[in-house]
Amino acid sequence: MNPTARADGRALADLRPISFDVGFTHWAEGSVLARFGATHVLCNVTIENSLPSWLKNRTPPQGWLTAEYAMLPRSTLTRSPREQRWPKGRTQEIGRLVGRSLRAALDLSLLGERTLTVDCDVLQADGGTRTAAITGGWLAVALALRPLIEAGTLPAAVLIRQIAAVSVGLVGGAALLDLDYSEDVAAEVDLNVVMTAAGEFVEVQGTAEGAPFGRDQFDTLLDRAAAGIRDLCALQTRALGGDAGVVMRSLMG
Amino acid sequence: MNPTARADGRALADLRPISFDVGFTHWAEGSVLARFGATHVLCNVTIENSLPSWLKNRTPPQGWLTAEYAMLPRSTLTRSPREQRWPKGRTQEIGRLVGRSLRAALDLSLLGERTLTVDCDVLQADGGTRTAAITGGWLAVALALRPLIEAGTLPAAVLIRQIAAVSVGLVGGAALLDLDYSEDVAAEVDLNVVMTAAGEFVEVQGTAEGAPFGRDQFDTLLDRAAAGIRDLCALQTRALGGDAGVVMRSLMG
Amino acid sequence: MNPTARADGRALADLRPISFDVGFTHWAEGSVLARFGATHVLCNVTIENSLPSWLKNRTPPQGWLTAEYAMLPRSTLTRSPREQRWPKGRTQEIGRLVGRSLRAALDLSLLGERTLTVDCDVLQADGGTRTAAITGGWLAVALALRPLIEAGTLPAAVLIRQIAAVSVGLVGGAALLDLDYSEDVAAEVDLNVVMTAAGEFVEVQGTAEGAPFGRDQFDTLLDRAAAGIRDLCALQTRALGGDAGVVMRSLMG
Amino acid sequence: MNPTARADGRALADLRPISFDVGFTHWAEGSVLARFGATHVLCNVTIENSLPSWLKNRTPPQGWLTAEYAMLPRSTLTRSPREQRWPKGRTQEIGRLVGRSLRAALDLSLLGERTLTVDCDVLQADGGTRTAAITGGWLAVALALRPLIEAGTLPAAVLIRQIAAVSVGLVGGAALLDLDYSEDVAAEVDLNVVMTAAGEFVEVQGTAEGAPFGRDQFDTLLDRAAAGIRDLCALQTRALGGDAGVVMRSLMG
Amino acid sequence: MNPTARADGRALADLRPISFDVGFTHWAEGSVLARFGATHVLCNVTIENSLPSWLKNRTPPQGWLTAEYAMLPRSTLTRSPREQRWPKGRTQEIGRLVGRSLRAALDLSLLGERTLTVDCDVLQADGGTRTAAITGGWLAVALALRPLIEAGTLPAAVLIRQIAAVSVGLVGGAALLDLDYSEDVAAEVDLNVVMTAAGEFVEVQGTAEGAPFGRDQFDTLLDRAAAGIRDLCALQTRALGGDAGVVMRSLMG
């Protein structure tokens, strides 16, 4: 592979075309259809005035955020059966990653007796579904909290960090940003990075798919991811729109 | 309730705004996002060259069509947990209805050793999800078969009927077409009708939610449904577009 | 097929030999072994002083009736495995139909904090198990309520309708009443009708097994079903016996 | 408790009224409704020309017998929910006991590639359901094999032993035969014995419900059981009727 | 087989080398790794201040003991898959036997609102796992209760009996004590006996694996088991050590 050319014409450090379709469904408190190229993930946030049993009756009260991830049967090139008996290991693992990552966006002690459930359903998959879920999920959480913050029901400080995620990988020795499925299966190293808009790490998951990788390669991949995260955070902010002030001020403040 | 006025301004015999977003996802052989007002059902058709075990090795060979129905957790006003252990009775019942109805559209003996799987996933629910699933599902089946018919792999006669479905109901004594959720919960009688473009019945399911209903009321509801089906079939045909010729000729022929 | 002759010698509009073995088991509050020819369904009614959680603490209180349907493994010509993981779609669908139909027999608001559970277990199957379950189930419900009504614990008006069910079908173009299994598999149209003794519809479920059916055929089938229901209601009344007065008066009143 | 008087008037060594309703259902190869007083167990035997996978392709071929046990929800004084997720420990344990016991009746090496499945479904329970299942199950197995033996398809020697089972227990220090439910819950020691008509043990399961029991008490209980088994075997033989010759000769031979 | 010689050199009436590794894990209230030859079972006892729901709010309060049994996947000669969906019948059956047997060791009415859970996990299996589980389980229960008795929280009388278990079997006509796996699969009769140190029966489970067995053989097996139990109880007592006084006095008292 020519390390400076990608099949879809992108440069090594380019994101795919990114879009956030805000309000894609209307019952959810926050709803975003996040598109990273041909990867489309519907992120719906539900706010309920209840807590899981193990969190009840704490002093002071603490809120919670949980996430679930699933793929529609024909989101993939060939159909996958529905996971009727129990979710597969990969499915649960991604749901747990999304939940952990998005909890880092919140000061749960300011949330009151509320649980946010972030449902990330993949409508169409082409690599990077988990990073699209986290990036779109953060936006949906911000949208769900905004009216509560604007109404004074919740303090703006409940949203303490802006979070995005992106994949990077070594393909033919080159460090690629935001891999699509064909790049993902060819990658020697696969790295998913969740970071804040301030450039700090929330989660780093790196896996050698073939040979192990050295510290230098790791450093190069982390740099590439950090640049991608900055771009994604800018796109999230734009999607929050002109009246995003109250939300973003709390983050900038 | 004033029997000639509906909350959303429709007349008794009006459908909600109907649209079919053809090709909503791109891996599936046929994909349609069917919208009946605020009810949005994604219908994806997969064609596989295999058969369920009980159909294998028949002479002559016979194809099959099966359907599955599910709702996203936040397709509803309040969130419903995912059906992780097993699908609920209602879920399976609707999947079976969709499959039965769409099998009536095909001459399975001309399908060869192929199984069509119709996945109907409700992205947003506002009443009438099963009828949207059948109506959108028929369109997705026609789209999935079209290239095979055009290539001569399958005879045009494999698609023997055009099928659509609609709900009707008695609300305050008035016969309403295509009920939304608020009308559905108020209905004294709930009737789902699956018909062909030629005006014959494929499936009739009528339920008295409160008091039983008489033969006259039943007749009125059936008439109203038949008119709605005619309109839906016209909209399906239009969605098949200018190059729908080969598919529709097989139906008109 | 000669449309006026049936394999077992019945005329088109004949029911199979019907019997209701009242008190077949003795722990249940109401117990009936309903036999429609070779179809034998044991209907046991349990009355419990509790409510499903979603019905608790309503004002005014409302009772509930639910039904479950199952087949013994060797009720059928060849053995079917027990449904150990979860009930099959067909099983749940019939249970839901039986429950819906029998709730129409009751004024739930007069039932107090009670749940009636109607267990319909098929001991031997030869077609029409769901209609035998509903017809026998109504009788078992009446038997279960009778002592409570006679003791004045419940008002007689709690039992507001007499309900029965029967199947009809088009076989070789002829409209047959109460199909056995061999007729059922040959039927072009299969219609299950649940009606009141007063001749009104509670549930209508019609399915084209082969070609769709026209309105005329539908009308003929409905007429045939209505006549069968009248006969079944007369047999239910007889099975309630000489001291059925209190129950039937509430229905006749 | 007066150790010589029982609530239903039986003497200590009396069985309850026993009956075997042969041919209770007609699809099964062998069908018996076994009644031990108010305990009614339907025993249906299915013969299939197949083997479990772990027995296939053995030289010489060996047949198999397996049993399943279940209770209808309202076979008991109060209703028990259906075991939908998986069978309870007790349910599986009894099914395994019935299977083990009835395999002792057969020379599996003469059965060819056949599996006998014995379904024991409790329609009404009043103590001793497992012993009724074994005793009725043996009869149903003999009935299922008889036509194959008579037709010469199987040698008479395939049925090598006559098997019956009975419970005994210590209640108030007295050794009671064939306990009903009220006696069972009061028993200090509960003993289930499976024996051959020739007076040998197939299975012995004794449990101290309260204080442990001594060797003398154990011996008394075993004697009482042996006498009961003799009576049950005589009743089985009578139920096989006048044309039972071929079956019983193989046992008497 | 020479009935006086065994493959591992033991005499017919010899136990395998027995050891109890007390405190094998340190979180459990009582922990014993019981070794019967190559059969190694880890018995961990947990004491919780709660009761199963069906035991709550009784007057006077009553405690409970329950047991669970499981095998590690490679405790056996060939690997067995984990029981992920539900425990197999054999697994549940043994857990129920262990629980029943160990409840006979306690006066539950003196236990207060406490539940003892005895987890018996087979690390390595070579026959006789259930008897090792009961024998080691009793020791773990005694160890778990000792500090509560010594502290005066529970009366010494809560431990009312010393319990052990052993298997015996007929192999080649000879009565063998404590069968290993190779003897177990060769046995014509398999008998598991649970007894008290005082020589009374708690549970007797005898199964004819091939031909049924006579009363004389049964008596011989029971004698052999009783001798083995005496030895096992002596080994349990020794394992309780020099400071076992308070526990054993309550049993000897």
Added chain:
Amino acid sequence: MNPTARADGRALADLRPISFDVGFTHWAEGSVLARFGATHVLCNVTIENSLPSWLKNRTPPQGWLTAEYAMLPRSTLTRSPREQRWPKGRTQEIGRLVGRSLRAALDLSLLGERTLTVDCDVLQADGGTRTAAITGGWLAVALALRPLIEAGTLPAAVLIRQIAAVSVGLVGGAALLDLDYSEDVAAEVDLNVVMTAAGEFVEVQGTAEGAPFGRDQFDTLLDRAAAGIRDLCALQTRALGGDAGVVMRSLMG
């Protein structure tokens, strides 16, 4: 917390006392009880001459390695119920991590039609169970392959890398190696690192438990982990013993 002192007296860069009990069970092809302080994980390797269905019939043939992870109910401070319905997300996630990590140790194309299953069962947990599972699992794999390599059945080159794993974490701002449970719950950052003896990365999983972490902190943690891995690899080599030559030569080659 004083960043240079740990509760158990270790220095920041100290491992806990490590031991590998080789041959802890004897049926498994490779068996190691790995102890990292009070964390005890039993690693059993099974070799089977079969492949998962999706790997069958490949040219050239490729072997496979899979891993399962589980905790005994009382391996933890308080008892956790057995995962009877399905394994929890965390359980599956760790099993997948162990399998991925250990596959990096093998050249699967040299393994023939063999599957290695690595069962990692936690007998006692005190933090770092997944890293103990990987480190002990590698040793068990080497032990399982050794006789096949020595016999010439497999080439020495099948074992291509030596793998170990360790956890590091930031506690009170200090970078700690090999955290026990009390340190784990206090950690601001939790990082699990799987590396080769040659110092390259196989897997890196870092999670901010509280505030996100910067690149400098990440670098410090990675350095600390690398040092720990070197020590663990030396301990693995020693555990392979004097006759480990053939295995280690293949690695040192």
